[in-house]
Amino acid sequence: MGVEKDSAIVVRSFAFKEADRIITFLTPSFGKVAVVAKGSRKARSRLSASLELFNIGELVFFEKPNRDLHNINSFDVAEPIGVLLRDHFAVAYASYVSQLASDISLENDENPPLFYLLRSALVAVLAAGTVADLRAIARCFEAKLLTLSGYRPRLDTCVACGAQVDEEEVAVGVSIGGALCPDHAHQDRTLMVSAPGIAAVRGLTGLTFEAAVAARMTRRQKVESKHLLTMFLAERLERRQRAAEYIDDLEANVDEMAALAR
Ligand SMILES: [Zn+2]
Structure with a gap:
């Protein structure tokens, strides 16, 4: 409970209300973490650039007890995979592996091997030539x-x-x-x-x-x-x-x- 910090990969993102987004991260220690990113759809939001799908970084969030949606404090991108992936085939495969990992993971389900498997798969997708x-x-x-x-x-x-x-x-x-x-x-x-x-x-x-x-x-x-x-x-x-x-x-x-x- 309270402020938590963990490595995280953006695995889902969808629009919420007028200017917000709901982002789902996959983390090693907390499984899937869904947060509301307030104002992240506004053009000049600093957060919105970091929250691209498949980006990997350090997430700080405020965990609300007994709630499915938490509040995001910050997300510092270490590997901007989502920003670098431009080929539409590569994006499709990145979506595929992210969805599979996300489907297998649960909220509050500690599973470091799953996180590291997805992370290395996304790095491999970025490096793929064909x-x-x-x-x-x-x-x-x-x-x-x-x-x-x-x-x-x-x-x-x-x-x-x-x-x-x-x-x-x-x-x-x-x-x-x-x-x-x-x-x-x-x-x-x-x-x-x-x-x-x-x-x-x-x-x-x-x-x-x-x-x-x-x-x-x-x-x-x-x-x-x-x-x-x-x-x-x-x-x-x-x-x-x-x-x-x-x-x-x-x-x-x-x-x-x-x-x-x-
Ligand atoms: Zn047999």
Whole structure:
């Protein structure tokens, strides 16, 4: 209670009343923190420039007991990611990872690993040179997020009986959360994934974002890892991500443009 200070990332921002904004931050010690930034929509507000989405800095806020909305004292930007991101693909991917992190976090939920995961993902998004880099960062983030939330897909052995799964094509149970041997594949809605696709997903969690960008996946591995990871996430979050749908559209457009240019 009282004045609190923590590192913070701006993950949501929307207009409130005539001149205010409601800003949601992700913090290591307090989870999500929503504040009212009074007057921040006025043209000359000093605060408004610092409160761009994806900016990372030090937040000082006054915590109101038993309230969802707190008062912001100051936000000192250390990494102005939101100001530096100008490519619309990069902005879309930054939104995607921020929304996923925000959906998993709760108010007053201390979770430093989640904060640092989002922070390094945003730094990687800023450094990305191509849409392929951005896609690799998204897959790596999804895999790490599942592991962090305790939902790392079990892909080396059958979830039902523990038998080694080493088929060329592995059935992955979406609700059950992992691979199923041929004897147990009927137990769940399954997605068929090739052995190299399984290997790619298993490897992603242990990679840094830089290594994920540098790793060369085949086209099939890219498609399969995306299907598997986004289906797992949608299942855990109990709804399809709006941001994921946006990314789908965006990627379809890029593929179309590439096909036309050929
Ligand atoms: Zn089995």
